[in-house]
Amino acid sequence: MYTQALNADESQRDQTLPAPDAAKLARFQAVIDAEDKIEPNDWMPDAYRRTLQRQISQHAHSEIIGMQPEGNWLTRAPSLKRKATLLAKIQDEAGHGLYLYSAAETLGLSREAYCDQLLSGKAKYSSIFNYPTLTWADMGAIGWLVDGAAIMNQIPLCRCSYGPYARAMIRICKEESFHQRQGYEIMVTLAHGTPAQKAMAQDALDRFWWPVLMMFGPSDKDSMHSADSTKWKIKRFSNDELRQKFIDATIPQGRYLGLTFPDPDLTFNDATGHWEHGVIDWSEFKRVLAGDGPCNRQRLKARQTAEAEGAWVRDAARAYAAKRSQRQATSQVAAE
Amino acid sequence: MTEIATPLWEVFIRNRSGLPHKHCGSVHAADATMALQAARDVYTRRGESVSLWVVPSSAIIASDPVDRDVLFEPTGSKIYRHPTFYDVPDEVGHM
Numbered sequence A: 001m002y003t004q005a006l007n008a009d010e011s012q013r014d015q016t017l018p019a020p021d022a023a024k025l026a027r028f029q030a031v032i033d034a035e036d037k038i039e040p041n042d043w044m045p046d047a048y049r050r051t052l053q054r055q056i057s058q059h060a061h062s063e064i065i066g067m068q069p070e071g072n073w074l075t076r077a078p079s080l081k082r083k084a085t086l087l088a089k090i091q092d093e094a095g096h097g098l099y100l101y102s103a104a105e106t107l108g109l110s111r112e113a114y115c116d117q118l119l120s121g122k123a124k125y126s127s128i129f130n131y132p133t134l135t136w137a138d139m140g141a142i143g144w145l146v147d148g149a150a151i152m153n154q155i156p157l158c159r160c161s162y163g164p165y166a167r168a169m170i171r172i173c174k175e176e177s178f179h180q181r182q183g184y185e186i187m188v189t190l191a192h193g194t195p196a197q198k199a200m201a202q203d204a205l206d207r208f209w210w211p212v213l214m215m216f217g218p219s220d221k222d223s224m225h226s227a228d229s230t231k232w233k234i235k236r237f238s239n240d241e242l243r244q245k246f247i248d249a250t251i252p253q254g255r256y257l258g259l260t261f262p263d264p265d266l267t268f269n270d271a272t273g274h275w276e277h278g279v280i281d282w283s284e285f286k287r288v289l290a291g292d293g294p295c296n297r298q299r300l301k302a303r304q305t306a307e308a309e310g311a312w313v314r315d316a317a318r319a320y321a322a323k324r325s326q327r328q329a330t331s332q333v334a335a336e
Numbered sequence B: 001m002t003e004i005a006t007p008l009w010e011v012f013i014r015n016r017s018g019l020p021h022k023h024c025g026s027v028h029a030a031d032a033t034m035a036l037q038a039a040r041d042v043y044t045r046r047g048e049s050v051s052l053w054v055v056p057s058s059a060i061i062a063s064d065p066v067d068r069d070v071l072f073e074p075t076g077s078k079i080y081r082h083p084t085f086y087d088v089p090d091e092v093g094h095m
């Protein structure tokens, strides 16, 4: 996922930009309307470029930060099988971050620039990763629900108008299915286990359910910034549409587990065929996104520490590469 | 950040299918050896690949999108380059 919740600052953008050339703009829109792709060297309006730079990099940051809550349980996984699975999943998330940075870089900003935006706290990432993972059951809930929500969000992005982003999303979606299934398997095992294990699974669902619904971003009536993204075929479904799809898909899965959703207002509407949920606490969402969630500081600090402690490795690699290429140049001169 | 940027490499992988190497993304690495290792870690986690190429991104020469029509449009009218342009009598069967 990790993209939609974060576009709240779209309103501040682009008032300063000059109006783009009308003929170029028409050609650009015609390519999009024909469902063709916009590629890195093609002309694009600055606002399109900026929207994608922000969205793709925030998506990448979310993948990278998202490794932390799961990394928390890596050394305490209950079996070798679960440990190998969790490690593979976290490696995939690193891979997703890298595919996405690679796509974002084609828009003319360097990897270093994007990373600096994250490390300085300027860039946002998905609010969900600012919640703590308190028990092993959270590994189940994250795979099942967080990756499940991510899939809902990411599948339409495979058809995004920007070629490199769409291609990265296709790779990512192929890998996400394993993430959700392994999480659900953990939930099945716990829910059908001892009463203590079942209670642990229920507690994880209780804590993650509402934050996961918030992953889809503000309700449509409060988010008026998606008109451009829709016109540009970056966004194909509204926040509420995606949230609804997710809820409809997830409730039966939760019922199979014999768990209850922490929403007394959750009801099935026979007329529409959809599940209806209670009121989402958007003040919590805003608070977490603004930096005041349970783990915001810890997540950012971990990234900053990793970056600082890896500096000598990057230095050494660069020094080695420089020395080697210099030696090669000298031996070439000597041979001539 | 004051650090010098780490060079960018384009990554191409060849699948088991026997098709040619195909571009799949990019990695950052100080040198070619590390670029190959990073490409392996990032782009081949599920046995997709039997061969990897990494190429410094700065070495890629790309056609200009502005020239697209000039370069590629002329072949559009040359329908006689396609087999379907030619009539073969039904009696002859598949050819």
Ligand SMILES: [Fe+2]
Pocket (backbone or CB within 6 Å): A063, A092, A093, A096, A172
């Ligand atoms: Fe991911």
Ligand SMILES: [Fe+2]
Pocket (backbone or CB within 6 Å): A093, A147, A150, A176, A179
């Ligand atoms: Fe995932």
